[in-house]
Amino acid sequence: MNSATADAAITRWTGDAMQSRLRRRYRSERNFKLLGFGAVGLSLAFLAFLLGTMLWQGVGGLSLDFLRASDSTDPAMAGVWGALKGSFLTILVTMALAFPIGVLSAIYLEEFAARNRWTDIIEVSINNLAAVPSIIFGLLGLAVFLNFMHLPRSAPLVGGLTLALMTMPVIVIAGRNAITSVPPSIREAALGVGASKMQVVFHHVLPLALPGILTGTIIGMARALGETAPLLMIGMRAFIAVPPSGITEPATVLPVQIFLWSDEVDRSFVEKTSAAIIVLLVFMLLMNALAIYLRNRFEQRW
Amino acid sequence: MTLGIAFIGILLIALAVGGIAFAGAGRLRSSGRLHSLPTYHALHATIWVLAPALLVLAAWAPMQTRLVNEAVLSSPEGQALPKFEMQRDTILAEARQIAHREIEAGFNPESTALAPRVLEAEESYAGIGGIAAILIALGAGGLLVLRRRDREFRARTSVERWMMGLLIGASLIAIFTTLGIVLSLLFESVRFFQLVPATDFLFGLTWSPQMAIRADQAGSSGAFGSIPLFWGTILIGAIIAMIVAIPLGLMSAIYLTQYAAPKARSVIKPLLEILAGVPTVVYGYFAALTVAPWVRELGISLGISSASSESALAAGLVMGIMIIPFVSSMADDSIAAVPAAMRDGSFALGATRSETIRKVLLPAALPGVVGGILLAVSRAIGETMIVVMAAGLAANLTANPFESVTTVTVQIVQLLTGDQEFDSAKTLAAFALGLVLFLITLVLNLIALSVVRRYREAYE
Numbered sequence: 001m002n003s004a005t006a007d008a009a010i011t012r013w014t015g016d017a018m019q020s021r022l023r024r025r026y027r028s029e030r031n032f033k034l035l036g037f038g039a040v041g042l043s044l045a046f047l048a049f050l051l052g053t054m055l056w057q058g059v060g061g062l063s064l065d066f067l068r069a070s071d072s073t074d075p076a077m078a079g080v081w082g083a084l085k086g087s088f089l090t091i092l093v094t095m096a097l098a099f100p101i102g103v104l105s106a107i108y109l110e111e112f113a114a115r116n117r118w119t120d121i122i123e124v125s126i127n128n129l130a131a132v133p134s135i136i137f138g139l140l141g142l143a144v145f146l147n148f149m150h151l152p153r154s155a156p157l158v159g160g161l162t163l164a165l166m167t168m169p170v171i172v173i174a175g176r177n178a179i180t181s182v183p184p185s186i187r188e189a190a191l192g193v194g195a196s197k198m199q200v201v202f203h204h205v206l207p208l209a210l211p212g213i214l215t216g217t218i219i220g221m222a223r224a225l226g227e228t229a230p231l232l233m234i235g236m237r238a239f240i241a242v243p244p245s246g247i248t249e250p251a252t253v254l255p256v257q258i259f260l261w262s263d264e265v266d267r268s269f270v271e272k273t274s275a276a277i278i279v280l281l282v283f284m285l286l287m288n289a290l291a292i293y294l295r296n297r298f299e300q301r302w
Numbered sequence: 303m304t305l306g307i308a309f310i311g312i313l314l315i316a317l318a319v320g321g322i323a324f325a326g327a328g329r330l331r332s333s334g335r336l337h338s339l340p341t342y343h344a345l346h347a348t349i350w351v352l353a354p355a356l357l358v359l360a361a362w363a364p365m366q367t368r369l370v371n372e373a374v375l376s377s378p379e380g381q382a383l384p385k386f387e388m389q390r391d392t393i394l395a396e397a398r399q400i401a402h403r404e405i406e407a408g409f410n411p412e413s414t415a416l417a418p419r420v421l422e423a424e425e426s427y428a429g430i431g432g433i434a435a436i437l438i439a440l441g442a443g444g445l446l447v448l449r450r451r452d453r454e455f456r457a458r459t460s461v462e463r464w465m466m467g468l469l470i471g472a473s474l475i476a477i478f479t480t481l482g483i484v485l486s487l488l489f490e491s492v493r494f495f496q497l498v499p500a501t502d503f504l505f506g507l508t509w510s511p512q513m514a515i516r517a518d519q520a521g522s523s524g525a526f527g528s529i530p531l532f533w534g535t536i537l538i539g540a541i542i543a544m545i546v547a548i549p550l551g552l553m554s555a556i557y558l559t560q561y562a563a564p565k566a567r568s569v570i571k572p573l574l575e576i577l578a579g580v581p582t583v584v585y586g587y588f589a590a591l592t593v594a595p596w597v598r599e600l601g602i603s604l605g606i607s608s609a610s611s612e613s614a615l616a617a618g619l620v621m622g623i624m625i626i627p628f629v630s631s632m633a634d635d636s637i638a639a640v641p642a643a644m645r646d647g648s649f650a651l652g653a654t655r656s657e658t659i660r661k662v663l664l665p666a667a668l669p670g671v672v673g674g675i676l677l678a679v680s681r682a683i684g685e686t687m688i689v690v691m692a693a694g695l696a697a698n699l700t701a702n703p704f705e706s707v708t709t710v711t712v713q714i715v716q717l718l719t720g721d722q723e724f725d726s727a728k729t730l731a732a733f734a735l736g737l738v739l740f741l742i743t744l745v746l747n748l749i750a751l752s753v754v755r756r757y758r759e760a761y762e
Contacts, residue, residue, distance in 0.1 A: 025654055032656035036557025039550045040570060043630075046623045047577050050588055104472035112469060122473050125480040131677070131747045132740065133684020135711050136483060139736045142718065143486035150368060153391055165479045172476070198462040226581025229686035229711070233718055238392065241409055242399070248367070249395045255583040255687075262587050262691060270591070277584050284579065 054281070058274025066275055070243055071257065075268040078261070080276050082243040086156055086236070086251030087225060087283075093160020093247055094167055094224050099217055101164070102171025103206075106213070109172070110179040111201050130169035137166045138233025146234060154235040154250035162230050167220040174216020178209040211298030218291040222284045228255040254280045305363055308432030312359070312439045316351040319443040323347035330453055338458035346457040347446045349464055355439035362431035366424075373423040379415045394420075487740060490733030497727045498526045503734060505529065509697035509708075511717060511728050526731055528738070530697040534707035538618040538693060539682035542703060546622025547678060551629025552671065556659055558630070559637050578627040586691030589620035594692055601704035608705050612694030615703040621688050625678050632677065636670025636754070637663055639761055669757035676750035680743040686711040710735050 010017050069079025105122075113119040141162035145151045151158050182205050190200040231237075236252050237260060244251035252260070254276060261273040327343035330336055338346075371394060374380045383390050389410075396409060397416035401424070495503070506527020554574065558567050594616040601609025640663050648658040664671070694706030695716060717732040 025657070029654045029656045032659070033557070033561050036553045036561055039553030040557050040562075040574070043550055043554055043577065043623070043626050044570070044573055047573065050580065050584075050623075053588065053592055054584070101472045101475055104469050105476065108469035108473045112466070113473070122476055125476040127751070128744060128747060129476060129479055131680065131743065132483065133681075133686070133711070133743055135684065135686045135714055136487075136736055136740050139714070139718075139733060140479075140483045140486055143490060143733070144482055148486075149364065151364065152367070152395070165475075168479075169476065196458065196462060198465055202465075222579065226579075226583070228581070228583040229690075229715065232715055237719065242396070245399055245402070249399065250392055255581055258583050258587065259687065259691070262583075262590065273587060277587065280581060281584070284581070288579065 051281075054274050054277050058271060058276075058278045061271035061275030062278060066272070067279070070241055071239060071252070071260075072241060073239075075264070075266055075272055078269075078272055080254060080257060080279055082240050083252050083254045083257035083276070084279070085243040086240070087253040087255075089156035089244060089247050089251065090159040090163065090231075090236075090253055091221060091225055093156055094163040095217075095221060097161065097164035098167040098171055098220070098224075102168045102217070103175050103213055105168075106172045106175025106179060107201055107206065110176050111205065112197075126169045126172050129165075130173060134166060134227055135229040135233065137162050138230030140165070141230060141234045152248045152250070154238045154252075155248045156236075156244060156251050156253075157247040158234050159231050159236050159251075159253065160247065162234060163224040163227060166227070166230065167224045170220035170223070171213070171217050174220070175209070175213045178212025178216070179205060181212065182208045208300070211294050215291045215295045218287050218294070222287040222291075225287070226255055226280065226284060228259055231256050232259070254283075305359060305366070305428050305432055308428070308435050309356075309359060311432075311436050312352065312355045315355075315436070315439045315443050316348045319351050319446055320344040320348035322447055327457070334453060337454050337456050338461075342457040342461050343455070345461045347443075349461065350446055351439050351443045353464075354442055355435045358438055359431065359435045362435070366427045366431055369427050370420065370423040373427075374416060374419045377419045379412075379419055383412060383416075483740065487733055487737040490730050491737045494727060494730035494734045497730065502526060503528055503731075507699060509713070511713075511731060526727070528710075528735065530699045531708060531710045531713055531735070532738075533699055534614065534693070534697070535683050535709040535711075537701070537703070537707055538614050538621060538689060538709060539685065540679050542615060542618025543622040543625055543682045544675070544679065546619055547625035547629050547682075548675060550622075551626045551678075552633050554626065555630045555633035555637060559634055560655060560659055560663075574627045574630060577624060580624070582624070582685060582687040583691075585620050585624050586687040586689075589616050589688055589692035593620055597704065604704075606702070606704045608702065610694065610704070610706045612692060612706045613704050614693060614707045617689050617693040618703065620692065621682055621685055624685070624688070625682055628681060629674060629678050632674025633667070633671050636667040636674065636757070639670060639758060640666045641761055669753050673750040673754035673757070676746050676753070680746035680750070683709075684711065684739060684743050686715060690715050710739050714739075 012018060066079045067084075068081050069077060070082030072078040105126075109119065109122065113122075141158060145158045145161055146153055151161075186204050186208065187200050190204045191197075195203065231253055237256050238250050238252060239260075240250060240252050258273055258276045258280065261269045261276065321344065323346065324340045324344035327336060327338075327340035331340060374394065374397070375383070375390075383393060393410045393413050393416065396413035397420050400413055400417040401420040503526050506525060507529050508525040508527045509530050510525045558571060562570065590612075594611055594613060597613050597616040597619070598609050598611050601613070601615075644662055644666060645658055648662040653661065689709045689712050693709060693712060695708050695712065696706045697708050697713075698705055700707065714732045714735050717728050717735075
């Protein structure tokens with residue numbers, strides 16, 4: 001009886017105890033929401049600060065001469081053309097290898113593979129490769145491509161091969177997602193009018209899945225473009241005053257050039273480094289914008 | 303003749319043979335039903351001309367590069383080159399460019415004299431390989447043209463068998479890559495452990511791989527105790543970075559999934575993802591140039607005299623920022639996977655939003671969040687450029703975040719970018735470190751993936 005009246009006093013909405021409890025709960029609710037907002041705000045502030053610092057430091061170093069010149073020991077003469085060309089050649093090799101291999105294995109795994117132990121091993125390998133640290137791929141490139149196969153050191157060919165192995169799992173995963181999202185009715189209709197399994201896949205499923213695959217590929221390529229560590233391992237850090245003319249010539253790439261310049265003692269390289277970072281970020285931004293455009297332009301909802 | 307010309311020749315032969323097959327099949331078709339479309343007849347012929355000839359060419363190209371290099375190096379001009387490999391390779395490459403008239407003169411004067419030798423050797427070797435490949439293409443093409451095709455010939459089946467082979471081959475590359483990583487790391491590590499006992503490597507407390515200058519000098523083998531490296535890796539990647547990334551990432555995910563309006567979410571989420579897309583070398587530069595001096599001043603103002611300009615704190619902080627979107631998107635997924643009924647039930651009992659999140663959603667999503675954090679740790683400890691540029695080289699065994707520590711990845715880069723011969727204990731040590739790093743990240747990933755998967759199944 002006594003406790004019942006006490007409970008009633010506590011649970012009465014207009015009572016002081018209840019009011020103060022409610023105030024406390026509303027306060028903690030507000031604080032929690034502010035905490036979340038603060039976390040997002042802080043993260044975005046870091047991003048803004050990072051990009052702002054680079055812009056502020058590097059914008060003065062950007063000029064046509066900077067884009068046209070190659071590396072030099074004299075900071076006033078140094079430019080990014082050699083590194084850009086090296087990056088371009090390396091990405092070209094990566095693209096030429098990783099895209100077909102990635103798409104073909106995505107097709108095989110999604111459309112043809114029987115569910116057995118071999119398929120499981122392939123799947124586990126691909127998922128693991130996607131999470132292996134990039135520097136390990138550098139060690140692989142060094143041991144296999146340079147010391148075992150004796151391919152030319154510092155060359156875009158070797159860099160591209162190494163990055164292709166690294167990017168391939170990303171493309172496979174994106175490709176499989178794109179292929180599964182093509183509805184089965186498309187396949188059944190094609191089979192129904194007499195297409196072979198191979199014709200179904202290459203004439204109907206693949207064209208419909210292609211925008212999704214391309215989006216994933218471009219994002220993978222953008223990541224490969226910004227990769228530094230594996231390329232350091234295979235020696236793409238040589239001083240290159242002459243832009244490479246082919247995929248077997250010694251070359252360096254833009255991120256490695258940034259790393260090398262950041263090590264220079266001469267303070268005037270600070271501006272050059274930040275300017276090179278701006279160039280790199282602009283390229284990555286363009287690639288990501290292209291990926292988003294492709295996704296929005298061609299994405300189909302079934 | 304160069305291999306390029308041989309390649310074009312083979313392509314032309316293949317196209318011609320394909321065209322003949324197409325025309326032949328077309329004639330057959332006009333007089334009745336064909337098993338395969340003329341396109342498949344053409345493809346079949348083209349593949350059979352291209353595949354063997356290109357295989358020969360592909361096998362020849364790397365061999366030729368080596369043969370040319372050997373021929374050039376054994377010529378009197380080549381003998382005079384410096385012995386240091388990287389420099390020699392640069393000169394050879396310049397000679398090649400001069401020989402191909404891509405540049406007028408090289409950075410190194412020796413290359414001009416070498417150019418004619420390169421041209422000579424290339425011409426003679428390319429002739430052999432190119433002519434062999436073209437003969438094979440012609441032979442295959444001749445056979446295909448001479449053999450008459452009948453209406454029942456199953457060109458499509460044959461072409462599709464080739465394509466199937468291609469598909470299987472492509473998906474096997476993933477296995478070969480994994481095998482290649484494991485074998486190359488194992489092979490070099492075994493050689494390292496023949497020089498340095500595994501127990502010294504795994505449990506030793508001193509890391510100083512500096513070798514004596516001459517190999518025959520006493521005590522030339524340095525100390526390879528890897529404990530300080532692993533401690534540094536854990537301090538930066540698993541402790542400092544996670545102290546930054548877990549609260550920020552988790553709270554961002556909670557805010558974005560539970561509080562933010564859909565429109566705000568669709569803008570903020572991609573912005574956060576940019577943090578993950580910024581190249582790591584940019585983060586490294588930012589950490590070394592902007593964050594590290596601040597951290598040092600902070601340390602000094604706190605009265606820590608040992609605060610150095612390269613500190614664990616600077617590298618860890620920046621790495622934590624880089625990991626935020628990763629933690630956030632993993633937490634996002636696992637919170638979204640909690641059934642709506644649980645959330646609605648909590649609301650119906652009168653719980654506020656934050657109470658629901660703290661008492662219902664987070665405990666239910668915990669396995670997924672933990673899995674995501676494990677994946678984030680595995681990414682952080684494999685991260686290279688930030689620590690190379692901001693963490694330093696001194697292998698200190700210290701818990702003071704203002705001091706310089708070094709990590710596994712920093713040492714791998716350090717050991718392999720010097721001008722070392724490949725067989726020294728120093729370079730082999732990099733592979734042993736790589737092996738341990740690979741195993742740790744592998745185990746972390748496997749645990750994380752299985753935790754996440756089991757948790758997903760529980761709610762499906």
